[in-house]
Amino acid sequence: MDREYSDFLTFLRIEKRASKHTVSSYEKDIAHFLKYIDQRWNISAAEVSYVHIREYLTELYAEKLARTTVARKISSLRSFYTYLLREESVVENPLTLIHVPRKGKRLPSFFYxxxxxxxxxxxxxxxxxxxxxxxxxxxxxxxxxxxxxxxxxxxxxxxxxxxxxxxxxxxxxxxxxxxxxxxxxxxxxxxxxxxxxxxxxxxxxxxxxxxxxxxxxxxxxxxxxxxxxxxxxxxxxxxxxxxxxxxxxxxxxxxxxxxxxxxxxxxxxxxxxxxxxxxxxxxxxxxxxxxxx
Missing domain, CATH: 1.10.443.10 (Intergrase catalytic core)
Structure with a gap:
């Protein structure tokens, strides 16, 4: 999956014209997930199922991450697997049934x-x-x-x-x-x-x-x-x-x-x-x- 991971980042830069900050966020989120599944189950991204994603979510919540952070990580993975599905590198998207946690609404700060x-x-x-x-x-x-x-x-x-x-x-x-x-x-x-x-x-x-x-x-x-x-x-x-x-x-x-x-x-x-x-x-x-x- 190293090639697909690299190709996805290139896809973000060239086709999606994403900013450096956006690409960097995707890169960190997906790298964190790939490292987790390798250490936890010794599997590749193509072998990930809904069950693995659910356990990964549980792990994120156990770390007491902010809802916005969890939502961003899931969104990054959803985009990654959508790309892999398009490229026929996987047969299904394991995040199809995963719901992104709702972000808490916070009024923006401003000056009078x-x-x-x-x-x-x-x-x-x-x-x-x-x-x-x-x-x-x-x-x-x-x-x-x-x-x-x-x-x-x-x-x-x-x-x-x-x-x-x-x-x-x-x-x-x-x-x-x-x-x-x-x-x-x-x-x-x-x-x-x-x-x-x-x-x-x-x-x-x-x-x-x-x-x-x-x-x-x-x-x-x-x-x-x-x-x-x-x-x-x-x-x-x-x-x-x-x-x-x-x-x-x-x-x-x-x-x-x-x-x-x-x-x-x-x-x-x-x-x-x-x-x-x-x-x-x-x-x-x-x-x-x-x-x-």
Whole structure:
């Protein structure tokens, strides 16, 4: 099964155009399973039955893994065996009757508008790196892009005149998103004034102090520092800023389909988690609409 395992990973990269992170997750999950069945029963993937999968599940639960982790592992194996069935390497999929444990629903974390204002006010825009940080923060909040999408941005992807951004999303899909006036201004200042002085080594939009393209880790370090400088008690990350973007849009009346398009979600269900509203918004609506409020 070593060849089939390797071919499956190639299938993910080439045919499915999965991201490096996705391929890495599949690789680890399937390798863990193949090692388990070899040590536990001394069998290959082609010999696995429903009974073996059930015992493997029991083992995962005994390790007290999170439901999301178990669900991910089963999903990886289901995809692997679907591929093996297609390639006629197995005669049946042993996971057909296996039900993925339901993920516990968890509301996304987000910042209130007052906290975002506190963040913007705390950014030092007197230095070149400060102007870059301001543009970075404004862009995350204005567009809700993923960190993986942000690090791929080149200067040409930002249209200064139309105030739009070309975003290269998951699976090679591209979308245009509008950039608000505050973010557009911060980006324009950074591109025209600060970026040239950072001595860019390529066309990357966001650079580190050596002129190289910012990495995801570098962006997280910047956001951590901004959070400390603003004296915020909540942690900050690109994903939390993405949650904030979607939450604020919906709280102000944006329709779900529009937010789905802006976020680059292929499934509306992925966007529906943001339909929660803040307590302040609930109180405001109640006071303005209830006859005896």
């Amino acid at each position: 508008e007052e906290e975002m204002l506190q963040l913007f006010d705390s950014v030092d825009t007197e230095t070149d790196l400060g102007k870059r940080n301001s543009a970075l923060l404004e862009l995350f909040y204005a567009t809700g892009i993923r960190v993986g999408e942000c690090i791929k941005l080149d200067v040409k992807d930002f249209d200064i005149y139309l105030e739009t951004l070309l975003v290269k999303g998951k699976g090679g899909k591209e979308r245009y998103v509008p950039v608000g006036s505050f973010a557009a201004e911060a980006l324009t200042v950074y591109i025209n004034e600060s970026r040239p002085r950072l001595k860019p080594q390529d066309d990357a939009l966001f650079l580190n102090y050596t002129g190289k393209r910012l990495t995801a880790r570098g962006i997280q370090k910047i956001l951590n520092k901004l959070s400390v400088d603003a004296s915020l008690t909540s942690r900050m990350s690109p994903h939390i800023l993405r949650h904030t973007f979607a939450t604020h849009l919906l709280n102000e009346g944006a329709d779900l389909r529009t937010v789905q398009e802006l976020l680059g979600h292929t499934d509306l269900a992925a966007t529906q988690i943001y339909t929660h509203v803040t307590k302040d918004r609930l109180r405001e609506v109640y006071r303005n609409t209830h006859p005896r409020a």
